[in-house]
Amino acid sequence: MFTGIRTRLVVIALVVAASLWAVYPPRERIKLGLDLSGGVHLVLRVKTDQALAWHTHNTADRLRDALTDQRIAFRGLDVSGPMEFRANGVVDLAAFRRVAAPVEATFERVEQQGEQTFRMRSATASTLASDTVDQALRTIERRVNALGVAEAVVARYVQRDQILVELPGVADAPRAKAIIASTAQLRLTLVERGPFPSHEAALDPYGGALPDSLEVLPGSLAATEASPVYYVVQKVPAASGSDLRDVRQSADEFNRPAVSFTLKEEAVERFGALTERHVNGTLATVLDGRVTSVATILSRIDAQGQITGLTHDEMLEQVITFKSGALPADLEYVEERTLGASLGEASIRSGVLASAGGLTLVLLFMLGYYRLAGVNAAISILLNLLVLVALVALIPVTMTLPGIAGLILTIGMGVDSNVLIFERIKEELARTAGPRAAVRAAFDRVWLTIVDTHVTSLIAAAFLFQFGTSAIQGFATTLTIGLVANVFTAVFASRTVFELAIRHRPAASTAMSLTAVPIGSPKAFSFTHWGLPAMLVSLFVIGTGVVTVVTRGVPLGVDFAGGTLVIAEFADPAVTDDAVRAAVSPLPGDEVVQRYGSAEDGQFLIRVPLAEMSDAEANLEAGVLRVTGALKEAGLPSFTIVDRELVSASVGADLQRRGMYATLASIVAITAYIAIRFRFAFALGAAAATFHDVLVTVACLALAGYDLSLNVTAALLAVIGYSVNDTIVIFDRVRENAEQLRSAAIADAVNLSVHQTLSRTVITAGTTLLSVLSLYVFGGEALRGFAFTMLIGIVSGTWSTMFVAAAIAARMARNRGASAAGPVTAPTPARGSAGEGARS
Numbered sequence: 155m156f157t158g159i160r161t162r163l164v165v166i167a168l169v170v171a172a173s174l175w176a177v178y179p180p181r182e183r184i185k186l187g188l189d190l191s192g193g194v195h196l197v198l199r200v201k202t203d204q205a206l207a208w209h210t211h212n213t214a215d216r217l218r219d220a221l222t223d224q225r226i227a228f229r230g231l232d233v234s235g236p237m238e239f240r241a242n243g244v245v246d247l248a249a250f251r252r253v254a255a256p257v258e259a260t261f262e263r264v265e266q267q268g269e270q271t272f273r274m275r276s277a278t279a280s281t282l283a284s285d286t287v288d289q290a291l292r293t294i295e296r297r298v299n300a301l302g303v304a305e306a307v308v309a310r311y312v313q314r315d316q317i318l319v320e321l322p323g324v325a326d327a328p329r330a331k332a333i334i335a336s337t338a339q340l341r342l343t344l345v346e347r348g349p350f351p352s353h354e355a356a357l358d359p360y361g362g363a364l365p366d367s368l369e370v371l372p373g374s375l376a377a378t379e380a381s382p383v384y385y386v387v388q389k390v391p392a393a394s395g396s397d398l399r400d401v402r403q404s405a406d407e408f409n410r411p412a413v414s415f416t417l418k419e420e421a422v423e424r425f426g427a428l429t430e431r432h433v434n435g436t437l438a439t440v441l442d443g444r445v446t447s448v449a450t451i452l453s454r455i456d457a458q459g460q461i462t463g464l465t466h467d468e469m470l471e472q473v474i475t476f477k478s479g480a481l482p483a484d485l486e487y488v489e490e491r492t493l494g495a496s497l498g499e500a501s502i503r504s505g506v507l508a509s510a511g512g513l514t515l516v517l518l519f520m521l522g523y524y525r526l527a528g529v530n531a532a533i534s535i536l537l538n539l540l541v542l543v544a545l546v547a548l549i550p551v552t553m554t555l556p557g558i559a560g561l562i563l564t565i566g567m568g569v570d571s572n573v574l575i576f577e578r579i580k581e582e583l584a585r586t587a588g589p590r591a592a593v594r595a596a597f598d599r600v601w602l603t604i605v606d607t608h609v610t611s612l613i614a615a616a617f618l619f620q621f622g623t624s625a626i627q628g629f630a631t632t633l634t635i636g637l638v639a640n641v642f643t644a645v646f647a648s649r650t651v652f653e654l655a656i657r658h659r660p661a662a663s664t665a666m667s668l669t670a671v672p673i674g675s676p677k678a679f680s681f682t683h684w685g686l687p688a689m690l691v692s693l694f695v696i697g698t699g700v701v702t703v704v705t706r707g708v709p710l711g712v713d714f715a716g717g718t719l720v721i722a723e724f725a726d727p728a729v730t731d732d733a734v735r736a737a738v739s740p741l742p743g744d745e746v747v748q749r750y751g752s753a754e755d756g757q758f759l760i761r762v763p764l765a766e767m768s769d770a771e772a773n774l775e776a777g778v779l780r781v782t783g784a785l786k787e788a789g790l791p792s793f794t795i796v797d798r799e800l801v802s803a804s805v806g807a808d809l810q811r812r813g814m815y816a817t818l819a820s821i822v823a824i825t826a827y828i829a830i831r832f833r834f835a836f837a838l839g840a841a842a843a844t845f846h847d848v849l850v851t852v853a854c855l856a857l858a859g860y861d862l863s864l865n866v867t868a869a870l871l872a873v874i875g876y877s878v879n880d881t882i883v884i885f886d887r888v889r890e891n892a893e894q895l896r897s898a899a900i901a902d903a904v905n906l907s908v909h910q911t912l913s914r915t916v917i918t919a920g921t922t923l924l925s926v927l928s929l930y931v932f933g934g935e936a937l938r939g940f941a942f943t944m945l946i947g948i949v950s951g952t953w954s955t956m957f958v959a960a961a962i963a964a965r966m967a968r969n970r971g972a973s974a975a976g977p978v979t980a981p982t983p984a985r986g987s988a989g990e991g992a993r994s
Contacts, residue, residue, distance in 0.1 A: 159657070162650040169642075170537065173544035183547040185305065186322075187554035187628060188493050189936070190502050193322040194330055197489035197805065200290045200315050202283040205483040207236035209282055210274060213257060214239040220253050237274035244270060283315065289482045291317050294334055301333065312808065316488070327492045329467070335485040336442060340395035342425070342459065345436035345448055348385030349373060356384045371438075373445040385445050387438050392428045397421035403469055406462045411469035413461040422457050430454040488805045494796035500751075504934035505558035511932050512562045512925035513539070516569055519921055524576055530651045531572040534643045538568045541639040546632065556865060557628035559937050562929045563872060563944065564636030566922030570607070570879060571644035573921070574600050577914040579652075593652050597645065603886040604645060606831060607879040608637050610824050614875030617816040617823075618868055626868050633872065681908045682901045685961020688953065692846055699853020706856070711863030711939075712761055712799050714813070716806035718777025719761045721797040722785065727756035729791060734758045737788030741780055750935050757796070759935070813867040817848065820871055824878050832885045839963030840881045843954035847877045850950040851943055858942065865940040873947030876922070880955035883911050885963070901964040908960050919952040 177183055188195050211233055218231045221241075228250070229243020244250045250270065254263065261272040287310070294317060295308040307320035324330055346368055350356040356370045357363070364370065367390065373383040397417050404414035417425055429437070429451050439447045439461045447462045516535065521528035542564060546553060578600050582592035615637070618630035712719040722734075735747040741762055750757040760781055778798055785793060821844050829837035851873060852862075860866065887907035926948065930941035 159650060159654055162646065163654070166537075166647050166650060169541065173540045176544040176547045177540070180543075180547075183550075184543070185550050185552050186502075187552045187557070188320055188322060188491070189555045190505075190553065191322050192493050192499075193320065194324045194327045195489075195491040195493075196319040196321075196331065196334070196487060197311055198294075198317045198319065198335065199313070199486045199488050200287045200317065200482075201484045201486060202286050202315050203236050205286040206274065206279055206282060207233075208483075210235075210237055210239055213261065213272075217241070217254060217257055221250070224249065224253055226250055226253060234271075237279060239272050241270040241272075242268065244268070286482045287315055287317065290485065293481050294319060297333055301330065312812075317485075327490065331487065331490075335487065336481075340398070340461075341391035341440040342393040343391040343438055343440055344388045344428075344432060345438045346386045346388065348387075348448075349383035350385070351383065353384050356386050360386075371440060371443060371445050373448075385438060385448070387440065387445070391440070392437070393417060393421050393425045397425070404460065406460065410462065411466045413469055414458065415461070416458050417456075426454050426456045487800075488802040490798070490800040492795075492798045494794075501555050501934060501936060504932055504937075505555065508929045508932040508934075508937075509558065509562050509565075511928035512565050515924040515928060516565055516921050519924060520569065520572070523917070526655075527576055530648055530655075531569065531576070533651060534572055534648045535565060535568050537647055538564065538636065538639050538643040541643065542632070542636045545635045545639065549631075549635075551631045551635070552628055553632075554628035555936055556626060556868060556940065557632045559865075559929060559933065559940055560629040560632030560636065562925050562933075563633060563922075564640070566925035567611070567876065567879075568636065568640045568644070569921040570918045571600075571604050571640055572648060573914050573917045574603065574883065575644065575648060577911075577917070581910070589656050590653075593649070593656065597649050599890070601645065603883055604641065606882045606886060608641060610827060610878045610882060611637055611875035613823050613827065614820045614871045614878075617820040618871055626864055629868050680905055681956050682905050682961045682964045685957050685965075688957035689961075692850060692950075692953070692958070696846075696849045696853050699849070699856045702853070702856040708856070709859070709861045710806075710810070711861035711866070712801050712806075713864040714806050714810045714862060715763070716801045717761060717763045718781065719759065719797075719799040720778060720781050720795050721750050722758050722760060722781075722793045723796045724756040724758070724791050724793045726791040727754055729756060729758075731758070733788070733790060734760065734785070737790055738762070738781060738784045741784055809864060813864070817867070817870060817874070820874050821845065821848075824874065828878070828882070828885070832889060833963070836885045836888075836963045839959040839961075840878055840885070842962045843881055843951075843959035844874055844877055846954045846958050847873055847947055847950045850954075851946045854946045855939075855943060860939045860942060863939060865937065866943050869940045869943035869947065873944065873951060876947065877951030877954065880915055880918070880951055881959045883914065884908055884955060884960060887911055904960050904964040908956055912956070915952060915955060919948055922948050 214231060214233050221228055221231070226249050227243075227245045228241055231239065231241045233239040241250070241254075247265075254270070254272075257263070257272060260278040261274055264271045264273065291308060291310065298306045298308055298319065298321065301321070301324075303321045303324055305322055307318065309318050310316070311318040319334060321330055347359060348356065353370055353372075360368075364386070367388060368386055369389050370384050370386055373385055397420075398415050399418045400416040402414050404412045406412045430453075433451050433453060435451050436448050437451050437455075438445045439449075441461070449462075513535070517528075517532050520531040520535075524531060539561070542561065545551075546557075551557070575596055578596040579592050582595045582599075583589065585592075585595075612634060615630045615634045618626055618633075731747060731749055735745075738745045738747060738760055744763065746759070746761040748759045750759040762777055762781060777800060778795070782795065821841060824844065825837045825841040828840045848870060851870060855862065855866065884904070884907050887910055888903050891903050891907055891910075923945065926941055926944045929937060930945060933941055
């Protein structure tokens with residue numbers, strides 16, 4: 155398939171045309187994430203246990219009413235837990251079982267010593283919890299749509315009870331949060347007594363204990379009142395939010411904001427009869443557990459009513475929440491990120507500059523080192539980026555700041571396949587009788603190597619998805635698409651360009667600028683012999699990092715530790731680090747203050763731990779209020795909060811656990827793959843080298859003072875995939891050399907393979923370093939930790955590939971008594987033989 159050069163050129167032209175069509179115009183086709191466009195990122199937890207408790211109470215109430223209607227005597231029926239209730243003192247057990255039979259469809263009944271215990275079945279609890287989250291998601295989606303936010307995202311998140319909400323372009327986070335999380339529980343109920351100045355005063359007429367049918371609720375605080383008032387109201391409402399047919403904006407008799415409503419037909423008669431019986435009584439409008447208004451019933455009220463005592467914003471919010479429906483359970487904010495549009499624009503500029511810088515550096519190196527063959531590499535890299543961006547636009551994938559990092563990393567890693575092919579062509583030119591045979595043999599021989607290296611990188615990228623955060627998923631998706639596109643461009647497109655060049659210029663020196671090189675002698679330097687000294691150097695670095703961690707602790711970012719992180723931008727850029735640090739130093743806990751960006755930007759990153767509060771949402775908000783209050787009290791110049799991240803302790807702990815599992819699982823999965831494709835001893839060598847790279851990188855992060863954050867963890871997983879790539883290239887060459895060195899020691903075969911692939915290893919590391927170095931210099935503060943991690947990982951990965959993996963693999967295989975041939979099956983000989991070269 156696609157064997158003719160003309161056919162392959164047509165395919166490449168069609169891919170280019172389709173990609174250009176998919177990308178243009180880029181501002182409309184590529185969807186930007188919140189970190190690039192600005193907006194509000196919220197993670198809410200649905201209190202499903204509350205829904206389970208409500209279901210238990212309702213079931214118990216229905217059973218109580220049924221027993222009363224059937225005149226079945228019982229002493230008590232009480233709810234003993236969110237998923238359990240008990241009935242005792244039942245006289246007629248047979249009649250009780252008959253009435254309770256429908257309840258047993260969802261509750262398991264246990265009879266013991268005359269007491270009937272009902273426990274919710276696990277299947278019922280699981281279904282009810284899932285349905286509660288689904289209903290909450292649909293309700294939130296309707297409310298977000300009512301806000302008029304374009305391209306908003308409402309979806310399930312990492313945990314089963316979490317919902318992600320992303321609102322691009324929204325600046326007023328408090329208002330959005332109030333509308334989204336409002337339970338909109340409306341009740342129209344009768345007032346027994348009130349108002350009272352305090353909760354205790356409301357209880358006094360009842361001797362300090364209310365009957366079961368009554369409750370005390372706070373009232374709205376009017377502008378003229380210094381303290382709230384309280385009312386004693388009926389628990390059972392005359393009408394509720396589910397009885398509403400229509401809700402609309404209106405005004406009361408004083409032209410103040412109000413919400414008018416119309417009841418459904420089935421509620422009209424019930425509500426009318428109740429108000430007729432209580433003429434001259436007092437009716438309260440209760441909204442989310444607060445009495446918003448009270449009115450005297452002058453006559454029978456049928457279909458229509460009005461809620462008063464609201465501000466204009468409250469009126470708009472209540473119309474939205476009533477029309478979208480009530481939430482099935484309360485919501486709790488566990489994470490919030492608010493990003494200003496100006497910060498997003500700066501991130502875009504940094505990302506574009508870093509991408510252009512990395513691409514330029516890599517292309518200049520390839521053109522300078524490989525000359526005409528470098529043009530082939532340039533075509534391959536540019537086509538790879540074009541296909542990547544096109545697929546990002548078509549799928550579509552939300553482009554985030556880590557996603558741009560994935561694009562830049564793709565530039566460096568995309569060169570790997572080209573270098574692997576070019577260096578193999580050089581070797582084949584020394585073995586075959588012509589350039590055409592050398593190109594065929596090189597591409598055929600490296601095909602399995604390219605597949606193996608890409609599969610291991612895809613394994614590492616797959617585990618990135620388990621984090622569930624949109625930014626990290628953007629990085630994993632971009633990296634995955636780049637790897638898949640690289641197979642097409644490096645193998646299919648690059649081979650086509652080579653064969654086209656050879657057709658017009660048969661001489662290798664003019665067609666490819668690639669000259670034959672002799673195979674290096676492994677006797678000049680033994681990598682396996684120097685494995686132990688090299689490992690001692692690595693252990694010194696790791697030990698220094700361990701000492702640093704023990705003395706200073708592991709500096710966790712806000713993603714993992716929880717807390718509040720704000721970026722304050724001061725109007726006066728002359729504000730110093732010391733001034734900001736002095737302003738927030740009185741706050742409890744260990745605060746962190748760092749300049750964010752250049753001095754001209756006047757921006758500072760401030761991080762404080764979580765406040766000691768029981769309510770998670772108040773805990774999150776308290777952090778921002780503490781920081782802004784401290785800055786104002788210190789008398790610093792005016793400032794604006796351009797970015798804020800609020801992460802609860804539960805989310806941080808969960809991400810810590812998932813990050814550790816993802817790292818370990820990716821190493822295990824890659825080790826298993828190598829064991830299947832190569833030797834078990836080689837798998838152990840690769841695993842040891844990977845653990846080495848992770849430990850060295852973490853040690854250097856500790857020494858440099860970088861926080862261990864979600865972005866850094868993503869970089870560690872990328873390092874794992876990158877490090878194994880180099881190792882696989884060597885192991886694949888060992889497998890190939892096995893047929894030629896059947897009687898040689900395995901250490902000699904490994905050492906020869908390291909020498910044969912040394913130029914590829916060094917060049918690939920160098921080009922990837924260039925692209926990541928551009929990210930470190932131009933990518934901005936948000937990606938500096940990511941870039942630093944990658945820089946250390948690349949250096950460590952190259953070191954471990956040549957010394958650690960090779961030495962351990964050779965030693966383990968030797969201990970098992972393996973020769974060079976061993977149990978490894980050599981790949982099928984390439985079609986590009988000397989005979990084919992002669993025919994070409």
